Amino acid sequence: MKNMNGFLGLAVLAGVIGVSGCGKSRENITMAGSTAFQPFAEKLADHYLATHPEVSITVQGGGSSLGIQSALSGTAQIGMADLVKLPPEAALLKSVVAARDGIAVVLNPANKVDSLTMDQVHDIFTGKIRNWKDVGGADHAIAVISREAGSGTRSSFEQIVGNFKLTPDALIQDSNGTIRETVANDANAVGYLSHGLINAKIKAVTVDGEACSEAGIMSGSYKLVRPVFLMAKPDASPACLAFLDYVLSPEGQELIHTNGLIRAK
Amino acid sequence: MKLNGEKIIRYTLVAVAFSALASLLLIAVFIMKEGVPFMVKVGLRDFLFASDWDPQAGKYGIYPMVVASLYVTFGAMLIGAPLGVAGAIFLTEFVPRSVMRVIKPTIELLAGIPSVVFGFLGVMVLAPFIRSTLGGPGLSLLAAAVILGIMVLPTVISISTDAISAVPNSYREGALALGATRWQSVYMVILKAARPGIMASLILAMGRALGETMAVIMVAGNTVRIPHAVTDPVRTLTANIALEMASATGMAREALFATGVVLFVVIMILNGIALSAIKGKVRGR
Numbered sequence: 001m002k003n004m005n006g007f008l009g010l011a012v013l014a015g016v017i018g019v020s021g022c023g024k025s026r027e028n029i030t031m032a033g034s035t036a037f038q039p040f041a042e043k044l045a046d047h048y049l050a051t052h053p054e055v056s057i058t059v060q061g062g063g064s065s066l067g068i069q070s071a072l073s074g075t076a077q078i079g080m081a082d083l084v085k086l087p088p089e090a091a092l093l094k095s096v097v098a099a100r101d102g103i104a105v106v107l108n109p110a111n112k113v114d115s116l117t118m119d120q121v122h123d124i125f126t127g128k129i130r131n132w133k134d135v136g137g138a139d140h141a142i143a144v145i146s147r148e149a150g151s152g153t154r155s156s157f158e159q160i161v162g163n164f165k166l167t168p169d170a171l172i173q174d175s176n177g178t179i180r181e182t183v184a185n186d187a188n189a190v191g192y193l194s195h196g197l198i199n200a201k202i203k204a205v206t207v208d209g210e211a212c213s214e215a216g217i218m219s220g221s222y223k224l225v226r227p228v229f230l231m232a233k234p235d236a237s238p239a240c241l242a243f244l245d246y247v248l249s250p251e252g253q254e255l256i257h258t259n260g261l262i263r264a265k
Numbered sequence: 266m267k268l269n270g271e272k273i274i275r276y277t278l279v280a281v282a283f284s285a286l287a288s289l290l291l292i293a294v295f296i297m298k299e300g301v302p303f304m305v306k307v308g309l310r311d312f313l314f315a316s317d318w319d320p321q322a323g324k325y326g327i328y329p330m331v332v333a334s335l336y337v338t339f340g341a342m343l344i345g346a347p348l349g350v351a352g353a354i355f356l357t358e359f360v361p362r363s364v365m366r367v368i369k370p371t372i373e374l375l376a377g378i379p380s381v382v383f384g385f386l387g388v389m390v391l392a393p394f395i396r397s398t399l400g401g402p403g404l405s406l407l408a409a410a411v412i413l414g415i416m417v418l419p420t421v422i423s424i425s426t427d428a429i430s431a432v433p434n435s436y437r438e439g440a441l442a443l444g445a446t447r448w449q450s451v452y453m454v455i456l457k458a459a460r461p462g463i464m465a466s467l468i469l470a471m472g473r474a475l476g477e478t479m480a481v482i483m484v485a486g487n488t489v490r491i492p493h494a495v496t497d498p499v500r501t502l503t504a505n506i507a508l509e510m511a512s513a514t515g516m517a518r519e520a521l522f523a524t525g526v527v528l529f530v531v532i533m534i535l536n537g538i539a540l541s542a543i544k545g546k547v548r549g550r
Contacts, residue, residue, distance in 0.1 A: 063511040143402045150512020171404055171498050172487035174508050185393050
């Protein structure tokens with residue numbers, strides 16, 4: 001575990017040495033973890049740095065589980081994780097909910113199906129329903145597309161849908177973006193991805209009659225929602241805590257919102 | 266003084282030469298150290314020859330991925346080898362030198378295109394084409410093989426061209442003087458003389474096809490299943506490591522290292538076979 005992702009650790013180390021070497025007045029904050037939140041963290045960091053020249057912020061991806069691990073080990077000051085529930089080892093960390101993110105079930109626009117129930121979503125992704133005609137579509141086999149094991153989006157999706165074992169026939173793609181491309185290219189595909197990444201090339205279906213919209217996510221009526229956690233050690237530096245405060249401030253939340261994620265509260 | 270200088274350069278060169286060997290050794294030792302204990306723990310039968318891959322449930326069967334890696338590699342060679350060797354023959358024997366001097370660097374440029382670009386083309390063009398003409402999900406064994414077949418072309422063409430160009434002109438003249446047509450002289454004389462070089466290009470190409478990761482992840486579909494048709498999606502050994510690396514901890518992480526060991530051994534075996542094939546041919550001549 002300690003030398004897990006040693007390569008990344010080395011990169012972080014190199015960054016820290018580089019920064020502390022050339023100007024020790026600037027404190028470096030490293031963020032690592034969820035790739036879904038990474039672009040938002042970069043935006044937040046950019047804006048924060050404009051008014052706070054005394055710190056520098058490095059943002060890295062690596063996935064939610066890496067975010068928790070590196071916050072625990074101290075290779076990153078702030079870990080990012082988009083999970084329904086943090087694993088028990090994260091109890092040692094101070095964690096805040098920075099934003100919320102809906103998981104949309106998406107189809108090709110050519111597909112006639114517009115709504116699914118949660119049970120149908122379960123049955124499609126576990127392989128019990130294998131043809132679109134069983135859920136009101138055309139007579140075509142369903143091409144199920146999922147994220148890789150260990151993806152925060154996948155584990156959130158599986159936890160919320162519940163009692164889940166992905167069909168062994170599912171295609172696996174390793175990012176939200178490739179899921180979107182695959183669904184956009186295949187009339188019979190079904191996938192799931194972060195609410196912020198829905199565009200005109202794919203369509204999100206309603207689940208249990210609720211659309212994956214901001215209103216649905218805020219009110220809690222849309223069920224496929226997960227929080228984005230930011231985690232730091234309880235004894236984190238004041239500069240680090242100040243940045244977390246900024247993320248939760250109206251200004252930080254507004255920035256998250258204008259870029260397509262849902263506010264924490 | 267002069268002698269000393271010679272010696273220093275000689276030892277420096279030896280040290281540099283061995284550093285390449287040393288890094289290979291280090292990689293081998295590290296992968297083995299992390300992966301072999303896992304294979305012992307789980308047992309070769311439940312690792313290599315089991316078909317269930319579900320690390321969270323403690324199932325570590327990589328058999329479908331071994332099969333997929335071999336299929337994809339041989340598929341790529343089936344496409345890349347004839348095209349590449351034919352291209353090399355054409356460039357060296359049937360085209361004026363001046364034309365070849367333009368075409369060959371252009372082909373070598375192909376080697377500089379990042380694999381993610383090939384993968385992107387595969388996703389946007391090839392996969393939809395396969396889906397609409399042959400059926401299935403499009404992202405498939407066939408898509409991976411075709412993309413890899415194209416990706417190995419520069420390796421095959423470049424090294425084969427060099428090998429064929431290196432055949433002395435007297436061989437060509439001799440063959441022609443004996444009344445052979447141009448094609449006969451290529452087929453019966455030149456290809457035989459250039460065989461070790463051509464084989465070397467094919468071995469390198471095979472190594473690239475087996476080791477390629479990014480493009481394969483994008484076009485192969487990554488389903489852990491033994492394929493029954495070329496349109497079935499597959500997950501190769503390399504794709505498995507890359508896909509699960511970020512999240513794997515504990516036993517799952519060791520399983521990925523063990524996957525690396527298998528990949529290492531497969532490459533060694535393939536290279537061994539190819540090398541002995543060359544040697545056998547050379548000696549038999």
